[in-house]
Amino acid sequence: xxxxxxxxxxxxxxxxxxxVRVLFLLMTLLLVVPVVLILAVLVIRGGPALSFEFLxxxxxxxxxxxxxxxxxxxxxxxxxxxxxxxxxxGVAAALYLxxxxxxNMLTRAINLAIINLAGVPSVxxxxxxxxxxxxxxxxxxxxxxxSLTLAIMTLPVVIVATRExxxxxxxxxxxxxxxxxxxxxxxxxxxVLPNAVSGxxxxxxxxxxxxxxxxxxxxxxxAATFIPFLPQSVMDQTMAMSLHLFTVSTQVTNVxxxxxxxxxxxxxxxxxxxxxxxISFRVYLRGKKKW
Amino acid sequence: xxxxxxQRATSVDGTEALKLSIRNLTIGYGGVPALRDxxxxxxxxxxxxxxxxxxxxxxSFLKAIGRMDEFTRAMSVEGQILFDGKDVREWRxxxxxxxxxxxxxxxxxxxxxxxxxxxxLSPRLSGIKKKAQLDEIVERCLxxxxxxxxxxxxxxxxxxxxxGGQQQRLTIARALSQDPELLLLDEFSIAVDPVTTMRxxxxxxxxxxxxxxxxxxxxxxxARRLADRTxxxxxGECVEVGQTEALFEGHVRDERxxxxxxxxxG
Ligand SMILES: Nc1ncnc2c1ncn2[C@@H]1O[C@H](COP(=O)(O)OP(=O)(O)O)[C@@H](O)[C@H]1O
Ligand SMILES: [Mg+2]
Numbered sequence: 438x439x440x441x442x443x444x445x446x447x448x449x450x451x452x453x454x455x456x457v458r459v460l461f462l463l464m465t466l467l468l469v470v471p472v473v474l475i476l477a478v479l480v481i482r483g484g485p486a487l488s489f490e491f492l493x494x495x496x497x498x499x500x501x502x503x504x505x506x507x508x509x510x511x512x513x514x515x516x517x518x519x520x521x522x523x524x525x526x527g528v529a530a531a532l533y534l535x536x537x538x539x540x541n542m543l544t545r546a547i548n549l550a551i552i553n554l555a556g557v558p559s560v561x562x563x564x565x566x567x568x569x570x571x572x573x574x575x576x577x578x579x580x581x582x583x584s585l586t587l588a589i590m591t592l593p594v595v596i597v598a599t600r601e602x603x604x605x606x607x608x609x610x611x612x613x614x615x616x617x618x619x620x621x622x623x624x625x626x627x628x629v630l631p632n633a634v635s636g637x638x639x640x641x642x643x644x645x646x647x648x649x650x651x652x653x654x655x656x657x658x659x660a661a662t663f664i665p666f667l668p669q670s671v672m673d674q675t676m677a678m679s680l681h682l683f684t685v686s687t688q689v690t691n692v693x694x695x696x697x698x699x700x701x702x703x704x705x706x707x708x709x710x711x712x713x714x715x716i717s718f719r720v721y722l723r724g725k726k727k728w
Numbered sequence: 729x730x731x732x733x734x735q736r737a738t739s740v741d742g743t744e745a746l747k748l749s750i751r752n753l754t755i756g757y758g759g760v761p762a763l764r765d766x767x768x769x770x771x772x773x774x775x776x777x778x779x780x781x782x783x784x785x786x787x788s789f790l791k792a793i794g795r796m797d798e799f800t801r802a803m804s805v806e807g808q809i810l811f812d813g814k815d816v817r818e819w820r821x822x823x824x825x826x827x828x829x830x831x832x833x834x835x836x837x838x839x840x841x842x843x844x845x846x847x848x849l850s851p852r853l854s855g856i857k858k859k860a861q862l863d864e865i866v867e868r869c870l871x872x873x874x875x876x877x878x879x880x881x882x883x884x885x886x887x888x889x890x891x892g893g894q895q896q897r898l899t900i901a902r903a904l905s906q907d908p909e910l911l912l913l914d915e916f917s918i919a920v921d922p923v924t925t926m927r928x929x930x931x932x933x934x935x936x937x938x939x940x941x942x943x944x945x946x947x948x949x950x951a952r953r954l955a956d957r958t959x960x961x962x963x964g965e966c967v968e969v970g971q972t973e974a975l976f977e978g979h980v981r982d983e984r985x986x987x988x989x990x991x992x993x994g
Contacts, residue, residue: 540801612799613837613899617850617906618827627849632840 479705483698491699495665500685501692505700510667511580511660511675512707516649518584518671519591524641526588527595534596535603536625555593562590563654571658581671583659587648594647598640602633635722642715646708652679662688678704747772747910747940748793749810755788758802762788765807766966768959775932775941777955777972779948779988784961786944787834790912793942794829795822811910827854830903830939834915836895838887843870843879846887846898850906865905872935873901874927892919900928904935911941917950929954948989952976960985 490504497503538544566586576582606629614624660677662684668675682700685692748770755763763785770776778786788803790796795816797803809816811825819825827850839846847866856862866883870876875897879885887898896919903911913932917925932941932954945951951958951972958972960982967982968975980986987993 609833609835609837610839612796613833613839613902614849615799616794616796616826616831617853617902618823618825619849619853620823623853628839628841 476705479698479702483695483700483702486693486695486699487702492703496663496681500663500681500689502696505678505681505703507664507667508676508678508681508700509703509707512649512678512704514580514668514671514675515584515587515655515660515677516645518580519587519648520641520645522585522588523592523595527592528599528637530592531596531599531603532625535600536621536629551593551596555597557590559590559651559653562586563657565589566654566658577672578657578661578674579659579672580668580675581659583655583675584671586654586658587651590651590654591644591648594644595641598644599633599637602636602640603629605636606632635719639715639719642711642718646711646715649708649711650679650704652677652683656680656683678707744813745771746810747812748942749813750808751810752807753789753792753809754806755785755792755797756804757800762964763792763961764964768966768969770940770942771957772940773936773938774956775936775943775954777951777958778942778944778961779946779951779958780961780967781963781988781993782946783963785964786961787914789961790831790914790942790944793910793912794826794831795819796826796831798822827906828909830906830908830911832896832899832903832911832913832916834918836892836899836919838890838895838898840886840888842884843887843890843898844883847901847905850902866901869901869904872904872931873897874924874931875901893921893924896920897924897928900931908939911935911939912944913941914944915946917945917947925950948991960988962988 493506494504495506566582570576570582570585571578610628611624614628655677659674660680661674664674664676682704685700686697746769750766750768753766780786792805793809797805816825844866847869848862851862851865896916943955955972958975959969960967968985976989978986
């Protein structure tokens with residue numbers, strides 16, 4: 438095959454190809470390095486603090502000793518209630534936008550608003566939550582007010598993730614179903630949702646893990662620095678992991694370093710665990726891919 | 729003729745024998761015309777063939793019949809489409825209209841559910857829940873679509889993972905499961921091997937006694953084999969409609985028709 442013998446150009450192309458590949462690899466490594474470093478530092482410094490005691494007991498001596506149980510439980514409450522509010526509303530809104538809304542000015546305006554809502558800084562959400570839920574609706578500083586604030590914050594992302602999974606379902610499936618005389622809702626229930634549900638769920642879980650780390654929005658609306666007992670209802674205030682980390686790192690003196698790192702480690706493990714669940718779920722469902 | 733279908737007013741010109749009456753049908757996409765001023769009739773229990781080069785408006789024509797233009801943005805339909813004498817646009821319940829019309833698209837769409845569920849979808853949509861009844865419908869329709877022997881052992885396999893030819897027969901079974909009065913086929917043999925095509929053609933010949941069939945085909949010989957009458961579409965115009973055999977024997981009103989049928993075109 439002498440027709441395709443190596444030329445100078447050919448050589449140069451191959452060199453460029455090699456350079457580009459190495460460059461991209463370096464960038465990727467650069468991205469991984471901070472993540473690995475953070476985890477390593479947390480594990481080395483915070484690891485020793487971790488114990489059954491630490492996870493399941495209350496803070497002692499003005500939070501310079503003891504455990505994190507009320508904060509852990511509080512974060513689960515906050516995230517759970519926020520989910521209960523944001524998932525039904527977000528999924529319904531995404532279904533409307535993706536499956537029903539006509540493509541007109543109003544729909545486009547709503548889509549734009551959602552994208553912008555996702556860009557609103559969390560401190561603005563915090564003040565909104567304070568004004569709307571704590572004061573106007575008179576929920577007081579409570580899990581309910583804080584969770585609703587978190588829900589409003591995450592709503593745009595839930596909507597976008599859901600809408601994307603819905604739109605990944607081929608239009609041909611819908612048309613095949615409609616042409617058999619199915620209504621929009623019948624089509625959604627039998628064809629669209631079953632094939633979008635994995636994407637919706639994983640999107641939601643990833644978002645949830647982000648809410649677990651939010652501090653400012655809940656600080657104004659329902660989380661407190663120190664409450665030595667567990668919340669009994671959504672009208673109670675609560676401790677939270679993110680706020681607790683902020684407190685032990687900046688607000689109290691004489692906190693042993695291992696305790697500070699321990700709190701951070703537990704928070705990040707919580708988030709990573711949720712991500713891991715989400716990712717393994719996605720892998721499992723991809724294995725059952727239907728088209 | 730099936731008893732009970734002639735309940736509409738019988739008129740002297742015999743319109744009760746018409747399944748479809750298309751009057752001045754004009755279709756456009758965002759102002760660009762795709763079909764212009766088509767007027768033709770489809771008789772009850774005939775196979776009505778439509779041939780013509782790509783882009784001549786055949787698919788658009790089929791879509792308008794089941795009001796599937798509502799799925800496509802910017803698709804506009806003017807003129808009348810009388811289905812059993814009543815304009816499809818006057819059907820208050822478009823879902824009931826579509827259930828009476830079975831459609832087979834050129835590229836088969838096996839829905840991402842089991843083979844069984846694919847065929848049982850339409851009966852379920854119309855409220856049939858009894859397992860025994862569904863079983864019966866599924867088997868009957870798969871047999872008619874010449875697919876039963878290949879899938880009877882794996883009815884719970886995914887419909888979307890069958891081979892192309894099998895999926896096409898699955899969509900035919902699905903269309904039949906609606907128990908349609910009118911069957912619209914759009915170039916069904918594009919994704920099907922010749923042997924399967926022949927088997928499906930045999931099925932269509934049998935079905936003729938029960939349903940009216942509009943067969944859009946890219947193979948003129950297929951129209952010759954199956955269609956009682958054939959229409960020739962060309963760039964949005966219905967050039968002519970005639971008895972299939974007569975057209976193929978050269979009894980045409982427009983020279984372009986025989987040019988196309990004889991394959992000396994362009
Ligand atoms: N969704 C659409 N949007 C815009 N133009 C379309 C669309 N579908 C079809 N057309 C145009 O309409 C004309 C007729 O198309 P079609 O009905 O698909 O013809 P055929 O089935 O005979 O190939 C073509 O010019 C095609 O480009
Ligand atoms: Mg076509």
